[in-house]
Structures are given as structure tokens and as C-alpha cells.
Amino acid sequence: MHKYLLLTRKLFKSGLGGFATSNKKKKRFQAGQAVLWVFLCICLLPVMGMVYVLGRESYNVMSVIGQEGIALSMAFFASSVLSLVLGFPMLITVFYMTGDIERLMYLPVRPWQIVGAKFTISLIFTYLTSFYFLLPFMAGYGMAAGAGIGFWLLTVVSLFLLPVMPLVYCGIISIILMRVFKRAKNKDFLTVISVILSLCLAFGISSVTNLNLEGGALQELLLKGGNSLMGLMNGIFPALRFLEEAVAEESILSLFIFLAITAASVVVFFLIAEHLYFAGAMGMRETKAGRKQISAEESRRLSRRKSVMSAYLRKEIRLLVRSPIYFMNCVMLIFIWPLLILIPVGIQAFQNQDFSIGDLFRLISMEGPEGEALVLFLVLCVSLGSGLFNYIAGTSISREGKGIYLMKVIPVPIRVQLRAKLLSGVCFGVAGTTLYCMVFLVVSVFVFGLPAWTLLPALIGSVCANVIQCTIQFFVDLFHPKLTWESEQQAVKQNITLVLGMLLNMAVGAGIGVLVFWLNGILALSLPVYAGIVCMGLLALAFVLYKLVMAYGVKRIGELE
Amino acid sequence: MIQLEHVSKVYSGTHKAVDDCSFSVEDGKITGFIGPNGAGKTTTIKMIMGILEATDGNILLDGMDIRENAIEAKRKIGFVSDNPDSFLRLKGLEYLNFMADIYDVPGEGRAEKIRSMAERFEMTEALGDKILSYSHGMRQKIMVMGALLHEPSLWILDEPLTGLDPRAAFELKDMMREHAASGRTVLFSTHVLEVAEKLCDKVVIINHGHIVYQGTLERLREGYPEGTSLEEIFLAVTEHA
Ligand SMILES: Nc1ncnc2c1ncn2[C@@H]1O[C@H](COP(=O)(O)OP(=O)(O)OP(=O)(O)O)[C@@H](O)[C@H]1O
Ligand SMILES: [Mg+2]
Numbered sequence: 001m002h003k004y005l006l007l008t009r010k011l012f013k014s015g016l017g018g019f020a021t022s023n024k025k026k027k028r029f030q031a032g033q034a035v036l037w038v039f040l041c042i043c044l045l046p047v048m049g050m051v052y053v054l055g056r057e058s059y060n061v062m063s064v065i066g067q068e069g070i071a072l073s074m075a076f077f078a079s080s081v082l083s084l085v086l087g088f089p090m091l092i093t094v095f096y097m098t099g100d101i102e103r104l105m106y107l108p109v110r111p112w113q114i115v116g117a118k119f120t121i122s123l124i125f126t127y128l129t130s131f132y133f134l135l136p137f138m139a140g141y142g143m144a145a146g147a148g149i150g151f152w153l154l155t156v157v158s159l160f161l162l163p164v165m166p167l168v169y170c171g172i173i174s175i176i177l178m179r180v181f182k183r184a185k186n187k188d189f190l191t192v193i194s195v196i197l198s199l200c201l202a203f204g205i206s207s208v209t210n211l212n213l214e215g216g217a218l219q220e221l222l223l224k225g226g227n228s229l230m231g232l233m234n235g236i237f238p239a240l241r242f243l244e245e246a247v248a249e250e251s252i253l254s255l256f257i258f259l260a261i262t263a264a265s266v267v268v269f270f271l272i273a274e275h276l277y278f279a280g281a282m283g284m285r286e287t288k289a290g291r292k293q294i295s296a297e298e299s300r301r302l303s304r305r306k307s308v309m310s311a312y313l314r315k316e317i318r319l320l321v322r323s324p325i326y327f328m329n330c331v332m333l334i335f336i337w338p339l340l341i342l343i344p345v346g347i348q349a350f351q352n353q354d355f356s357i358g359d360l361f362r363l364i365s366m367e368g369p370e371g372e373a374l375v376l377f378l379v380l381c382v383s384l385g386s387g388l389f390n391y392i393a394g395t396s397i398s399r400e401g402k403g404i405y406l407m408k409v410i411p412v413p414i415r416v417q418l419r420a421k422l423l424s425g426v427c428f429g430v431a432g433t434t435l436y437c438m439v440f441l442v443v444s445v446f447v448f449g450l451p452a453w454t455l456l457p458a459l460i461g462s463v464c465a466n467v468i469q470c471t472i473q474f475f476v477d478l479f480h481p482k483l484t485w486e487s488e489q490q491a492v493k494q495n496i497t498l499v500l501g502m503l504l505n506m507a508v509g510a511g512i513g514v515l516v517f518w519l520n521g522i523l524a525l526s527l528p529v530y531a532g533i534v535c536m537g538l539l540a541l542a543f544v545l546y547k548l549v550m551a552y553g554v555k556r557i558g559e560l561e
Numbered sequence: 562m563i564q565l566e567h568v569s570k571v572y573s574g575t576h577k578a579v580d581d582c583s584f585s586v587e588d589g590k591i592t593g594f595i596g597p598n599g600a601g602k603t604t605t606i607k608m609i610m611g612i613l614e615a616t617d618g619n620i621l622l623d624g625m626d627i628r629e630n631a632i633e634a635k636r637k638i639g640f641v642s643d644n645p646d647s648f649l650r651l652k653g654l655e656y657l658n659f660m661a662d663i664y665d666v667p668g669e670g671r672a673e674k675i676r677s678m679a680e681r682f683e684m685t686e687a688l689g690d691k692i693l694s695y696s697h698g699m700r701q702k703i704m705v706m707g708a709l710l711h712e713p714s715l716w717i718l719d720e721p722l723t724g725l726d727p728r729a730a731f732e733l734k735d736m737m738r739e740h741a742a743s744g745r746t747v748l749f750s751t752h753v754l755e756v757a758e759k760l761c762d763k764v765v766i767i768n769h770g771h772i773v774y775q776g777t778l779e780r781l782r783e784g785y786p787e788g789t790s791l792e793e794i795f796l797a798v799t800e801h802a
Contacts, residue, residue, distance in 0.1 A: 294654055294689040302658050303675065305668030315651065315659050322650040322691075403647040405612040410663050411635035561613050 003109050007117035011100075012124070036480070036496055043503050048136045055140025068145070069248040075137050076162060076240050079130050083166035085202040087126060089195045090493075091167065092174040093325055094118050095277070096284045097191070099487040105281065115273035119171060126163045134159055150250045157255065158243050164262050165237060168269045173198075175273055178280030187284060188324040195328055196336060203343050205236070308412055312420040313427075319399070320392060320424065325488040326399065333389035334432035372454055373520065373527050375444070376461070379437045380534075381513055383462040386429040387469035387505025391492065393425025394473030394501045397481040397557075398491045404483055404560060418553045422474050422546075429466035437462055457531035464538035465512075469505050471545040476501035478549070478556045512538075562588050562746060563609060563715065568618035570604050570770075578604045580770040581618070586748045591741045593761035594750040597799055601770040602750040603643055606719050609748075610640055622715060636664060639713035643720050643750075645700035653688040653695070653703050657710060664711035678706050681732050698724040705733060716740060718749035722756060734760055754791045768799040 058071035095118060104114050138155045145151070177194060184190050239261040246255035294302075306314070320326050400407065407417055441458055444450040480497045482490070492498065516534055523530060563586040570579040579601040586592045594602050607613040609620055611627040611634075620627060627634045648656050657675050660666075666674075679685045682702045692700060701724050709716070716737070722730050737747050737760065751757055757764055758778055766774040774781055778791070785794050 293686055298689075299654065299672050299676075302654050303661075303668065303672040305666075305671070306658075306662045308663055308665075311659050311662030315648070318655065319648065319650050402644070405607065405610075405642070406647060408612045409610055409635065409640050409642075411632045412663055413632060558614075 004113040004116050007104075007109065007113055008120045011117050011121050036500060040496065040499060040503070044132070048132065051133055052136040052140040055137035055142075056144040057140075059141045059144035063145070068141075069244055071141065072248050073240065073244045075134065075141075076158075076243060077237065079134050079162060080166045080237050080240065081202055081205060082133065083126050083130055083163040084169060085199065086129060087122065087163075087167045087170040088174065088198045089328055090122055090125065091119070091170045092178075092191055092195065093328075093489050093493075094122055095171070095174055096178055096281060097325055097487075098489050101281055101284075105278070110274065111277040112270040112274040115171070115175075115277050116270060119167065119269075123163060123167055126167060127160070130163045131159060134162070151247065154247050154250060154255060158247055158258075161258060161262055162243065165239065165265055168262075168265045171269050172272055175276050175280060178284065179276040182280055182283035188322070188327075191324045192327055192332065196332065199336070200339060200343055203340050309416060309420055312412065312417060313424055316396065316420060316424040317427075323488055326395075326492060329492040330391040330395055331428060334386060334428055337389055337432070338436060372451060375441070375450065376454060376458055376527075376531055377513075377517065379441070379458045380461050380465060380516065381509075382437060383429075383433045383465035384469060384509035384512060386433045386466050387473065387509055388502060390425060390429045390432065390466075390470065391473065391498060391502075392428050393422050393470040394477050394498055395492050395495065396421040396424065396474065397477045398483065398485075398495055398497070399488075400481075401483055401485055401491060404481075404557075407557060414554045414557045415550060418474075418550060418557070422470055422549070425470040425474065426463075426466050429470055430463055433466060434459065434462040453528060454531075457528075457535050460535045461531075461538055464535070464542045465509075467542040468512075468538070468545060469509065471542070471549050472504050472508060473501040475545075475549045475552065476504060478553050481560070483560070562586065562621075562623050563717075563748060564619075564621040565605070565609070566619045566621075568605070568608060568620060569616045570601075570608060570613060571616045578770055579608070579767075582767070582770070582772050583618075584765050584772055584775050586746055586765075587763070588746050589741055589744045590762040591737055591747045591749070591760055593757040593764040594748060594767065595752070595754070595757055595764055595795070596750075596767035598752075600767045600799075602767060603719055605767065606717060606748075606750060609717060610638070611635070636711070637713055638715045638717055639708040639711070641701075641704050641708045641718040641721050645697070645704045647704075649693040650691055652691050653684065656692060656703060657688070657707055660707040661710050664713075666711050674710065675706075678710070681736075682706060682729050696724075698726060698729065701725055702729055709736070714745045716745075716747045716749070718747070720750055720752070722749075722751060722753065754795055758791055766795070766798055773798055 055071075055075070058074075059068050062068040062071045095115065138159070141147075142151055142155065177190075178187075181187065181190055239258055242254040242258040242261070245251050246258060321331060397404070407414065437458060438455070441450065441455055445452050445455065476497055480500075482495045482497065485491045520530060525533070565585070566583050568579060568582045569577065571577050582601075582605060594605070596602055604613065608615045609622070609627070611631060622634050623637065625634050648659070651659065654675070658671075661671055661675075675688075676685070679688055682705070684699065684702055684706070687695060687699060687703075692703060695703065701721070705718075705721060708718075721733060725733065734756070737749070741747050741762070761778065763776060764774070764778055764781070765772060781794060781798075782789075782791075785797070
């Protein structure tokens, strides 16, 4: 127990996965860091306000029919699913992929102590997100209910207990997975696939949940006890019922039952970890090494001379996609976002038999310019949305880490290197948004009679939107890169600048979207002309931002040492 | 030819890691850069490479200031850093080709050059694997190969021999000798005094950021009684500063 606490404290100080990091340079950044945090909190306030209102309203609605407990169940369930989704990639990387594991494995500690310490730190990180949503909700709920001190006390306790169970699930799954596939050839790939699957699963669950909230489904839900949602909830988190009872009815007994179940699950988890963790962790340290001579053919192919730009770009992309941590955090979403939309749609189609895929396309087969305008606008929005999925340019300086000095060693102008980094982000963004959109549009042109001229503004607008978003992220990363890290996880996960960049992306994206929409109403031009003007505007903006970021970047890299 | 004139480096406003260093690294010679841990060797080398900005003083490479003719100057240098853990997810061969492209090594003859170098360092079989799967010494070797592929005239190597097996160390030392014999420049840092003794035409000894000796080892020996070991001399020199 003592060693467990010691490890936990040590890990907490150095952040996830950065056991024994030296914090020499920390002091100087602290002022800047604080400003960033304050700024972040201010940005997040509106969402918290909305969640507060949601809590209040759901109490008001449900209490009329005397079922306010259901509102709580839903909130707890949603929060648990969120912890599950965020927790799985986090635990699998923290347990198996951070660089500190090797250093921890030779210490005289038991496996469960390592896992326990890592688990505790992950739990603390999970609290950040779960508090952020649940706290305002519970506040709204409690205020509406005019609850007494007992409610608030129980709420606080439940907030701390709630994320434990989902994380235990994630932990058990990841430990078993890694043990089972200990001998798998390509574990990086395995991890990525399992994370993608878990994401899809979670989205499936949450979209089933959403459906039931729509329209009259709520009444139905209350009438039929054996509803699918309740069934699902009880199936996945059977113990949640007790927590809901504890808070809604201020029942201490229920709370103790929940506490006991949670504690038992943690013990089971630690027991599993004690037996299986090291085997999996040791397997993880082995990289595939064929040690066989490269064929003359391949050697010749690789040795063909490339331009500096293309060589650098290739290097960037290889380093990016070959690291599962980078891939999952920076690249993955940009490719799988359509899946996350298609799953709910698919489930809906499956549930309502009268729903047909044709409905989806009815929108665009609308006659006349409105339909075309809508399509173009959607393409623009999707492309601007890439800022939320694509963190490649936005981490390209931080990812260099201590190796940043190599940028200054090689005889390639900083300007060229920066251009390649920016380009790597734009390439993936374009592949993930423009490409999908163009496929969709081309199909629409042939099948639904969308005019062919729309392809050109869609292409230009989409590419420009990607350039704009990447440039903004790139600027933020240059401004405050995270260069001192021990494991890749720290570079891209515990990088608060990244969140800042994302918020800026959101603001700019929304700004452009609203402006384009608004001007369309005011100017009342014909659509081709208006689309042309918007494209010009986007081109100009992208160009100016690009020039600015290059000028700033060259100066900034010189300052970093 | 590398010249340092009154070079100083202050870390984060207070810590003076290198203090008013002046020395030159001459063509046709192997210059060893020795000193205890934390003496300022890596710091000095990083300033020569333009990775760190010198707080004071001038550094000239073949008469060029690296701050002014950065690209041209860097192309002449083959640099091996003290930390071989970079580009870990590239395959050995991919890394070498990346370096070759970056340093404008022509396409024809490149594959042969890589092959002969790999044979010299016994790395032929490992080239198809990711650097991540290499041992420390193998990583060191691949970094050395990457740095020398473009036949730079100036070699700057920060502890190039740590972790190398006797065969590879022998090859690298041999290459250094050949290089210096053809009238070009080698500067390398090391802790191994025997290596310095056998290999270097000149040594520069640094301690606590000060240059405490520069010149040949024979001349350094003259100041001490017959039979004093190099180790004892080194300890004496670095103690008094
Ligand atoms: N990034 C840094 N920030 C602050 N101080 C540093 C930094 N890097 C090195 N130092 C300090 O500068 C001094 C010289 O370090 P340097 O790395 O040049 O030593 P070295 O001679 O290469 O040592 P070794 O033989 O161990 O490699 C040391 O006191 C060290 O603490
Ligand atoms: Mg050093």
C-alpha cells in the first residue's frame, strides 16, 4: 500500500506516463500556463451554463410525473459512457505504451501497484471531464428540486464514485486484450483497431439512447419498465441503479451498496492486473525485427532520389502514422468521422422500418438553387469542421520534442521544413474532408442531377477551409509548443495548447460559416457568383494566414532552444 | 577549420555553462574534446552547430559564420549528436535515404554507398527494420552512417564511440584517420582517454566551462614527471581549474 501511494504521487507529479521527468524548465512557463488555463475556463463556461439549464429543466419536466430519478439515471449513464469512451484509449496507452513502463518494471513493486498508480492518475484525469459535465447538471437539478444538505453531500460522493466503474471496465478489457494478443505481430495496429471499434460501439450505444429521448418515446419509456434504454443501462452498468436511488431518495444504504460493488470491482481489477499485466507489458516492448536483408529491388526503390520537400514530408507522415499514440490522437478521427455519423443513421434506419436511405438524399435532390446552396454550405461546414478532428499541424512542433534541435542541424531552410509540416496536416485534412465531399458530390451530380459546376467551388472552398484551420493550429503550436516530454502521450494528450487551438478553430469556423450564411441572405446574388466570391475570400484569407504563420514560424523556431 | 572566439553560453539567465572559450580545430587533424561530465562539451558543440545561440563570441566554420550562411555551412558538416534516439519509427534504410535526400546526395551510386557503409558497420541485415528495434550501439551506428553519407568536409561528433562494439569503433576511428589524412577536419568529444591518446593530433580540455588546455598530448605530458599516466594528468588538470 505504501509503495502504491509513493508511485501514485510520483506519477502525479510528472503527469501521465512521464515517470521521472525532470522539470527544470517548468518555472519559466508557469505564468503563461496560468493565463492559458484561465482563458480555457472562460471559453468553457457557456457549455457549463447549458448543462446547468439542462439539469434544471429535466428535473422540472420529470418531477411533474414523479419520475425525476430517471433524469439522474440518464445523466449518470451518459457520464459513464463518456468515461468509457475517453477511458479506453487513455488506459491502453498509459498501461502499455508510455516510455516509463520499462523504468517501472525493474523497481521492486508488484504489478498491481504499478497498475493501481497508473489507474489512479487516469481516474483523476477522468474526473476533470466528468465533473465538467456532471457538476453543472447536478447543480441545476438540485437547485430546481430545492434539495437539502443531504442531497448535496451524496452528490459530491457520487461524483467521485461514478467514473470508477467505467474505468475499471476499460482497464480489464485492455489488460485482457494485451495478454491475449501478446504474440500478435503488429500490436500498434491492434491497439488502433480496438480503439476504433470501442469508439463505434460507444457511439452505437449513445445513439440508441438518443433515439429514445425523442418525441413521445419518453412517455413510452416511463410506461414500459422493460424499455430498451433501461435494459441497456442495467445491462452495462447494473450498479448505477443504486447510485441513482442513493441520490434521488437520499438513501445511505443504497450508497453503501454502490460503494461496495465499486470497491469489489476495483479489487477484481487489481487481481487481474496482478496476474496478467506484466506478461502483456513485456510483450509490448518487443518490436518486429525481421533482421533479414532488404532485397536489392526494395533497396533501389527506396534509394531513388527525392526532392528535399518530398523527403521531409514523407518523414513527417511516417513518424506520424507509425506511432499508435500519434495516430489515435491526431489522425484517426479525420478518417473515421463519417462512421460516427453513419452508425446513428444506420441504427435509426434499422429501427424505423419506413426510413429509407433515399430520405437522406432528398435534401440535395431539391430542385433549384436552394438545394445547391445547401450542399455547398454543408461542404464548407464539414471542411471547416476538420479543425476539430485534425491535430496534425497543431502538434507538429510539439511532436519534435527534444529532437527539435535536428531542425536546426539539417541544411534545409526552416521555412521549407515548416511548409512540409503544415502540408502534412493539410494533406490529411483534405483526404478526410475534401475527398469524402467530392465523392459525395460526384455521386450526386450523376444520380441526383446536381449541376456539375458546383464541384469547382466545393473543391476550392474545402481545400481553403482546411488550410485555414491547419494554419491556425500550427500558429498556436508554434506559439507555445510542448517540447519537454518523456512519452509521446504527453506531447499530444497533456498539451493544453492543443485545446486552445481547437477552440480557436471552432471560433473561426463558426465565424466563417455564419458570415457566409448571413452575406448570402443580404447580397441576394445568383449562387454561382456568390460561390465565386466566397471562394475568393477564402483563398485570400488562407493566403494571408499562411504568409503570417511562415514569417512568425521562422522567427519562433530560431528562439526555441 | 573551426574557430571559436571568446564564446560563452549562459543557460536561463544565470547558469554559465561555457565561459569565454577560444580554440581552433585545424584542417588535416583529429581534435579530441575532453572534459568531465557537465563540463560544457555538448553545449559547445551545439553552439558550433547553431543549435544553441552563443550568448557571446563568434564561431567561424571555414571562415563562414553559421548564423549568416546557415544552409551552406550546415551542408559541409556531418554531425552526430550525443543522443541517438531520434526517428525511431523509421526503418534504417528509410532514415539513411531521408538524410541523403536532405543533404543532396545524388541518386546514382547512393545504394552502393549505403551498402558499403552498412557492410563496414555490419548493419546490412538491420537496415530493413525500424530503428526502434535497434540496440543502443546500432542506433549510434545508423546515426553515424546518416551523418557521413554526404561526405562532409567537417566532422563534428559528440561521443561517437559510446556503445560501439570494438569492430565498429575500430572502423569509425579508421574512417576518422582517413578523413583527417585527406586534409579535412574532425572534432569529436570523448571520455575515453586511451582513445584520445591513440587517435588525436590535438586535444582541447574543458572543465567547468573553461578551456584548461589545448595542444598535443605530448606537450601536456612534458609538464609532468616521467611515467605519470594520462589518467592522473587528466585528473590533475581538471582539478585545479
Ligand atoms: N538545456 C539546458 N538547460 C540548462 N542547463 C543545461 C542545459 N543543458 C546543459 N546544461 C548545463 O550545462 C552544463 C554543461 O553541460 P553539457 O551537456 O555541455 O556537458 P558535457 O560536457 O557534454 O557533459 P557529458 O560529458 O556528461 O556529456 C552542465 O552544468 C549542465 O547542467
Ligand atoms: Mg555531453
